[in-house]
Amino acid sequence: MTPAKKSNGLPVIALTNIEKSFGTNKAVKGVSFSLNPGEVVGLIGENGAGKSTLLKILTGMYQPDAGSIEVNGKTVKFRNPRDSIAAGIGVVHQEQSLFTNLTVAENIAMNSGKGSSASTKFGIYRWNKIYQDAKTTLEAIGSKLDPKTVVNQLGFVDRQMVEIARAVSADAGADGSSLVILDEPTSVLEKHETEVLEKEIRKLKNFGAVIFVSHRLDEIMRNCERILVMRDGELVADLKTTEVNEKQLFKLMIGHDSRAEASTHKSIDPKETAAIEVKALTRKGKFSNVSFSVHSGRLTAIVGATGSGREELARALFGAEKIDSGSVLLAGKQIKSWRIPRAVKSGIGYVPSERKVEGIIGGFTASENLTLTHPGKSAIGPFLIPRARKKIAQDWFNALDVRPNDISQELGRFSGGNQQKVVMAKWLNSPELRVLILDHPLRGLDPGAAETVNAQIKRACKDGAAVILLADTLEEALEMGDQVLVMRDGEVTSSYDLAKQNPSTLDLLERMV
Amino acid sequence: MTAAVSKSPAGGNLKAKLAKAWQSVGPLVVFLAMFALVAIMTPTFLANGGVTIVASSAASVLLVALGQSLVLNIGSIDLSNASITILGAILLAMSLNSIGAVAPLIILLVVSIFGAVNGLLIAFTQVPSFALTLGTFGIFQSAALVVSGATTVYVKQNGEGIKSLYQSGIGGIPMTFALGVIAAVLAWWFLRFTRPGLAMTAIGKNESGAIFSGIRTRWLKVLAFTMSGFLAGLAGLTIIAQAGSASPMGLGSDLLLPGIAAAIVGGTSISGGVTNPLNVVFGALSVALVPIASAAVGVPSQAQSLVYGLVIIVTVALTLSRSSNSIVK
Numbered sequence: 001m002t003p004a005k006k007s008n009g010l011p012v013i014a015l016t017n018i019e020k021s022f023g024t025n026k027a028v029k030g031v032s033f034s035l036n037p038g039e040v041v042g043l044i045g046e047n048g049a050g051k052s053t054l055l056k057i058l059t060g061m062y063q064p065d066a067g068s069i070e071v072n073g074k075t076v077k078f079r080n081p082r083d084s085i086a087a088g089i090g091v092v093h094q095e096q097s098l099f100t101n102l103t104v105a106e107n108i109a110m111n112s113g114k115g116s117s118a119s120t121k122f123g124i125y126r127w128n129k130i131y132q133d134a135k136t137t138l139e140a141i142g143s144k145l146d147p148k149t150v151v152n153q154l155g156f157v158d159r160q161m162v163e164i165a166r167a168v169s170a171d172a173g174a175d176g177s178s179l180v181i182l183d184e185p186t187s188v189l190e191k192h193e194t195e196v197l198e199k200e201i202r203k204l205k206n207f208g209a210v211i212f213v214s215h216r217l218d219e220i221m222r223n224c225e226r227i228l229v230m231r232d233g234e235l236v237a238d239l240k241t242t243e244v245n246e247k248q249l250f251k252l253m254i255g256h257d258s259r260a261e262a263s264t265h266k267s268i269d270p271k272e273t274a275a276i277e278v279k280a281l282t283r284k285g286k287f288s289n290v291s292f293s294v295h296s297g298r299l300t301a302i303v304g305a306t307g308s309g310r311e312e313l314a315r316a317l318f319g320a321e322k323i324d325s326g327s328v329l330l331a332g333k334q335i336k337s338w339r340i341p342r343a344v345k346s347g348i349g350y351v352p353s354e355r356k357v358e359g360i361i362g363g364f365t366a367s368e369n370l371t372l373t374h375p376g377k378s379a380i381g382p383f384l385i386p387r388a389r390k391k392i393a394q395d396w397f398n399a400l401d402v403r404p405n406d407i408s409q410e411l412g413r414f415s416g417g418n419q420q421k422v423v424m425a426k427w428l429n430s431p432e433l434r435v436l437i438l439d440h441p442l443r444g445l446d447p448g449a450a451e452t453v454n455a456q457i458k459r460a461c462k463d464g465a466a467v468i469l470l471a472d473t474l475e476e477a478l479e480m481g482d483q484v485l486v487m488r489d490g491e492v493t494s495s496y497d498l499a500k501q502n503p504s505t506l507d508l509l510e511r512m513v
Numbered sequence: 514m515t516a517a518v519s520k521s522p523a524g525g526n527l528k529a530k531l532a533k534a535w536q537s538v539g540p541l542v543v544f545l546a547m548f549a550l551v552a553i554m555t556p557t558f559l560a561n562g563g564v565t566i567v568a569s570s571a572a573s574v575l576l577v578a579l580g581q582s583l584v585l586n587i588g589s590i591d592l593s594n595a596s597i598t599i600l601g602a603i604l605l606a607m608s609l610n611s612i613g614a615v616a617p618l619i620i621l622l623v624v625s626i627f628g629a630v631n632g633l634l635i636a637f638t639q640v641p642s643f644a645l646t647l648g649t650f651g652i653f654q655s656a657a658l659v660v661s662g663a664t665t666v667y668v669k670q671n672g673e674g675i676k677s678l679y680q681s682g683i684g685g686i687p688m689t690f691a692l693g694v695i696a697a698v699l700a701w702w703f704l705r706f707t708r709p710g711l712a713m714t715a716i717g718k719n720e721s722g723a724i725f726s727g728i729r730t731r732w733l734k735v736l737a738f739t740m741s742g743f744l745a746g747l748a749g750l751t752i753i754a755q756a757g758s759a760s761p762m763g764l765g766s767d768l769l770l771p772g773i774a775a776a777i778v779g780g781t782s783i784s785g786g787v788t789n790p791l792n793v794v795f796g797a798l799s800v801a802l803v804p805i806a807s808a809a810v811g812v813p814s815q816a817q818s819l820v821y822g823l824v825i826i827v828t829v830a831l832t833l834s835r836s837s838n839s840i841v842k
Contacts, residue, residue, distance in 0.1 A: 320725065344727030358725040363718040363786055372715060373726045375708065382708045426726070 010073035012037050012179050012209040013058070013089075018067035020053055025404065027053040028064070029233040035179065035209040040201065042220035042241075043213045045230030046253055046446040048403050048415040051213055054230070055183055058211075059091050060084035071179075088178035088208070090167030092185050098151050098159055098166075105134035105147035108166050137165045155306045160185060164200060178208035184215065184444055198223055215446050217246045229253055254448045265482045265498040272296065273332045275466035276348075276435045278317070281326035286312040287490040290326070294435070294466035294483070299457070301469045301481035305512050309490035310470055311353070314437050317468065318350040319343040330434065344373060347434030349427030351441050353470075355416065359423045362412025366402070366422050367393030369411045374430035396425040400452055417449025424456045436460050437468045442476065454480065474505040486511040535831075536780045536787065540795035543778060547802045554809035567801045568690040569679065569755060573598065575693035575797035576748035577768045578775035579700050580628075580741030582793050585776055586704070587737045588717040588785030589635065589642035594745040595768035596653035597627050601749030602759035603657050605675075606666040609753075613671045621746045627653065628742015632735035650769075657761045665760035668753060679754040689751040693797070696744060700790035713737055717785030770821040775800040777828050800824070 014034035020027050028050045035041055045051045056062040058069070060078030069076050071087045078084045098107050109130045134147035143161040151159060167180055182204075185197060201223050204210050214220050220227060221241055229237040229252045237252050274293035282288045287309035294300045304310045315321040317328065319338040328335050330346055343350075352358035360369055370393045371378045378389035393407040400421040402414070411419055420441065427436060438457065442450045457480065461467055471477040477484050484496045486508055493511045496503045551558050577594055584591040601624040608616035631649055635642045668675075678688040704710040715723040716730050723730050752765040760766070779796025781788040803820050812820065 318725075340724060341727050341729050350725065352725055357719070358721050361715045361719045361722045361726070364715060368711065372711070372728070379708055384706050384708060384711060386706075 011035055011070070012039075012072060014070040015058075016068045016070075018054070018057060018069070019065045020050075020057060020062060021065055026233050028057070030067070031230075031233075031235045032067075033228060033235060033238055034070075035211070037208055038205050039226060040205060040210040040212060040224050042224035042227040043211055043230065044215070044217070044220055044227065044249065044253055044446075046417065046448045048418060049230040049253070049446075050233040051230055052183070052415070053233075055091065055181055055211075055213070058084065058089060058179075058181060060089075089181065090178065091181040091183060092160070092163040092167045093183050098162060100150075100152040102151060103147065104138070104145055104149050104151060104154075104162050104165075105131045107151060107162055108134045108137060108147070110166075134165070138162075160197070164197075179211065180204050180208065181211045181213070183213045185212075194219070215444070215450070217249050217447070220249075221246060231255065250447060253446070274329070275331060276317070276468075277329040277332075279327045279329070281313070281316065281328065282324050283309075283312060283316055283321060284324050285490075286321070287316075287487070290487075290490075290492055292483075292485055292492065292495065294468060296434070296464045296466050297461050298482040299461055299467040299469055299480055300483045300485060301471050301477035302485045302487060303471065303474055303477050303508055303512060304487035307489070308487040308512070310487045311439060313487070314350070314439050314468060314470055317343075317435075318348055318437055320350070347430065347432045349430065349433055349436045349465075351420075351423055351427065351436070351438045353440040353443055355419060355423065355443075356412075360411045360419055363410055365408045366397070366411045366414065367407040370396060370407075370422055370426050370429060373426055376429055376431075392429065396422075396429070400425060400456065417445045417453075420445060420449060420453055421456075424453055428456060428460055433460065433463075433465045435468065436465045439470045440472055441469070442472050474508050477508070478503070478505065484508065488512055536789065536792070540779045540792040540799070544795040544799045544802070547799050547806050551802060551806050551809050555805070558805065562685065563805070565682075565685045565687065567798060567805065568686045570804075571797045571801035572687065572689035572693050572751045572755075573748040573765050573768060574771045574775050574800050575690070575794060576696060576744045576751065577772035578779065578793050578797050578800075579693070579696055579790055580744035581772050581776040582779065582781045582788040582790060583700060583704075583713070583737050583744075584642070584741045585781050585783060585785060586717045586788040587713050587734055588720060589734065589737070590773075590783075591628075591631065591642065591646050591738060591741045592769065593631060593646040593650040593653055594628070594741050595772055596650050596657065597624050597742055597745040598748040598752070598768055599759065599761060599766050600624075600627075600653045600657040600660070601746040602752045602765060603661045603666050603761070605749055605753050606668050606759045607660070609668050609671045609675070614674065616671070617675065617750060620749070621743060624746030624749070625739050625743040628745070629735055629739040631742065632738030635738065636731035636734040654761070661759070661761055663761060665758050665763060667758040672753070672757060675750060675754045676757060677754075678751070687755075689754050692747065692751065694794055696747065697790040697794050700740075704788070704790065709733060709736065714786055714788075717782075717787070719786075767818075770818055770825070771800045771803075774803075774821045774824050774828075777825055783829050 011034035018031045060081040275296045277293040281290045302310045319340040605620045712728045756764045775796040779793035
């Protein structure tokens with residue numbers, strides 16, 4: 001093990017009986033643990049288990065109701081995030097928090113806390129130093145990004161690298177050992193990019209201790225020496241990685257065994273008209289000459305690296321992106337002047353990857369969100385019937401086990417996984433759902449919520465929807481799909497009918513890059 | 514576990530609760546406090562028909578504020594609606610003289626079109642509403658000056674019906690104010706119990722989310738501005754009812770600031786997605802009390818706009834939710 005800098009043998013961080021409630025909801029109940037320098041510890045738990053709240057306490061965004069925090073042996077009270085940064089705690093958030101209108105270097109400098117005094121002279125920014133520092137930090141984590149690039153020009157992967165650079169640079173001014181928190185850093189990455197990231201995590205040991213939060217149990221097993229499991233706000237297990245397997249972890253998290261079903265792949269009835277057919281679809285600079293069709297009840301998974309154009313393709317099919325040439329046929333009928341309201345009316349649903357921004361109205365209640373697009377019986381013409389709305393929402397909440405089971409709570413206050421269940425229900429509430437487009441539907445979801453969402457996807461298929469899925473992983477694509485399309489640089493490089501063919505993830509990967 | 518009552522809500526929670534409480538009863542409390550202040554400081558207020566004065570001056574403020582609230586609710590602002598009011602009033606006075614009793618209907622249609630044009634330009638050119646309505650504010654104001662010849666236009670004939678709105682009333686409350694209250698109830702019902710109403714609030718809360726939910730955001734923006742124009746026209750009608758004349762410098766020519774103040778004191782969020790038209794009634798009453806209350810405490814009448822300005826700044830500062838979206842995980 002690499003010795004941590006200025007290690008004094010004390011735990012980097014020690015929590016004792018931390019409690020935190022929101023109203024009547026106890027989010028964190030009496031959590032205690034400590035981390036030693038150089039330790040990489042995994043933190044797992046379902047969405048809503050209290051992980052994020054705990055992390056927000058560690059980063060000074062929330063103040064605990066009870067309990068104490070010690071950093072390097074000293075009791076601390078974080079009044080705000082700045083206190084936490086000054087104490088040497090750096091965090092990479094689950095949902096990116098970069099200032100997208102600023103450059104990479106500015107973003108890195110922004111978080112330096114105490115270190116920022118080094119980047120100014122008499123209160124004036126020393127730009128050369130800021131760029132140089134950013135470059136050094138980026139190189140240390142193995143990234144070749146130009147610090148002068150504006151963040152909104154970067155893809156998801158590069159942004160994640162900037163987030164890490166920012167967290168790493170945050171502890172520059174700290175005394176003693178530091179703590180780096182990675183809150184689901186891989187949930188937005190493609191498989192091969194994850195590997196790069198995992199190497200980084202091993203290097204981060206040099207900075208102190210690492211808390212690694214992820215929903216991918218295999219990743220946790222590979223990277224962590226110790227695993228903390230949270231359920232319903234409590235720390236239910238603190239184990240050495242060598243002592244457990246994935247199945248046991250799953251059980252600890254969820255409280256029951258996995259209900260994975262054997263997957264079967266549906267074949268096409270050649271006489272049937274495709275629910276959606278895409279012919280030579282082109283959007284300049286994004287994707288070109290894309291043709292495929294999806295039949296009712298089938299699932300087509302599209303795989304591709306970042307920049308493959310599959311996200312833009314999915315958005316174009318929903319009318320959210322312009323189409324330059326080519327055509328889209330719905331049940332054999334060509335569609336013209338494609339816009340979102342018309343797509344929705346024609347029976348297309350879209351679950352966006354940017355859930356918080358595009359998927360939900362955070363300030364609306366769950367029931368309002370659920371019935372906003374397809375009100376079903378909760379509206380007669382333009383008139384709303386709140387009582388019917390409550391019934392529809394309650395039925396969905398019970399069916400999808402949304403937690404907390406409170407349909408009149410603002411949707412923005414639910415955890416990510418439970419929000420996603422409501423987003424799914426919002427589209428499934430339409431009896432005329434013909435095509436369902438899913439852009440990374442499992443992104444950032446815990447296994448329990450992922451299971452529920454996957455079950456709903458399969459149900460939608462069974463009920464006759466054609467599903468287009470942009471999966472997070474190749475395994476997910478192969479498990480869920482009846483057909484897999486591989487895209488590279490905006491073009492479809494190959495297509496597999498899984499009822500007849502059986503490609504490996506390696507086959508897919510070869511055609512992706 | 515659910516039965517357990519939390520002992521100590523966190524500071525952030527308390528603030529959220531205060532904000533919620535403000536949205537429901539705050540405007541009423543502010544109004545009652547101001548009313549009590551005036552009644553105590555000026556003992557003649559109640560005896561000398563003070564309630565009638567407040568209600569009649571609140572009528573036009575309320576109608577303008579309702580339009581403003583509907584526009585603020587979709588995350589935009591309408592700086593032109595007060596100038597539509599005065600232009601509408603002038604056009605109404607002129608057309609009552611020339612075309613007669615159908616004039617009010619025609620003028621309400623015309624001002625609705627003014628509002629719709631605002632909305633269309635904003636929705637389809639994507640010019641920010643602040644900039645666009647600042648521009649049309651100037652245009653409508655000039656139009657008012659030009660068509661009136663910069664003098665007062667008197668209603669010489671066919672004005673009896675409209676004037677009776679002001680002269681008749683229930684218990685000292687003129688019908689003009691009752692008209693505003695009816696409009697408020699309809700607006701409240703529209704926002705809560707119709708799909709376009711709910712969709713408008715969705716736009717104000719998260720426009721991208723609304724777009725991706727299949728909501729026709731552009732047309733709803735046009736609708737909100739059209740309603741704002743229509744309500745501004747109704748405000749113009751109440752001015753004619755009260756004064757029997759309209760002029761670019763006279764009664765109702767300075768409704769912009771009071772209108773925004775009434776919307777905000779009525780609990781409407783300046784950042785969109787939050788409004789309750791019923792509370793805007795109390796907002797308008799409070800704003801109508803400002804001149805009387807400030808005279809009671811010794812603020813000169815020249816400084817009234819200062820009070821409106823302060824009211825806007827203080828209310829927004831106290832009620833603005835600074836965390837853009839409260840996410841508890």
